[in-house]
Amino acid sequence: MPVPGGYYIYSTNRRDINVPMLFSPDLEQFTLLGDAMPTLPHWAQPGLTWAPEVTKVHGQYRLYFTARLKRSRTQVIGVAVSDQPQGPFVATRQPFIQMREFGGAIDPAVLNAPDGREYVYWKNDGNAVGQPTYLWGAALSLDGLTLAGTPRKLLAATESWEHDLVEAPQVVEHQGTYHLLYSCADFGDESYAVGHASSSSPLGPFRKTREAPILASYGQVAGPGHSHAFQTASGHWHLAYHGWEAGSCGYPRGRRSLYLSPLQFSGRQATVHVSAHAH
Known part of the structure; x- marks a missing residue:
């Protein structure tokens, strides 16, 4: 998240931190600051806090995150507030x-649209129960704590390289x-x-713009994904x-690293200029 003087980076939990938070003044040097959400809501299982997203809403900040319900294998999205x-x-009292x-529901991301409205995007976790996965979107309430419209289905896996699964949506204008x-x-x-689609509206209809991903394995980087454009x-x-x-690749022997690559938009297309430098 860009702020005056640098960038905050939030990540999936590690053993002793619910939402690890780093700060970088230049996207080259990174300092671990600690836990952005030291206390989990009562409904969330410890050790399973994933895919955080932080956005500014009317002078306050909202943290959207994925967590697993207690006594259940179901993952849901929560929201938390800070000044x-x-x-x-x-965190709020309910998911x-x-x-x-x-x-x-998992993988939340928020768009602050040019007209001042805000939208949230996510994936239904269908593959966890043998159902299809879709990408969804909806308008947010003014305080960012509830949905202001009916969720809309935006995209599904239709290409062979998508392997019947789509997730981690983000929309930027x-x-x-x-x-x-x-x-x-x-x-x-x-x-x-990473795939790409485009639209003239925040909630679509979105059309895929290429017959291949805009970012795939390259060099020594395998399985790049769950991206965030900024x-x-x-x-x-x-x-x-x-x-x-x-x-x-894969746990327990593998380890995922953070990568940053230049991103270019041209009309309805997007291009990633890859770099093999890990952070």
């Missing part, structure tokens, strides 16, 4: 999005076009990749994503 980007974030009839970046296939192997202080677009080291 500052480093937290501590305090934000559940979709239990579709296997649960550039010169009037809404770009949907999403991940597909299996995050635990080299098939994981603009630097100079206005340049970059894509942050994780990737395995080639030959060491």
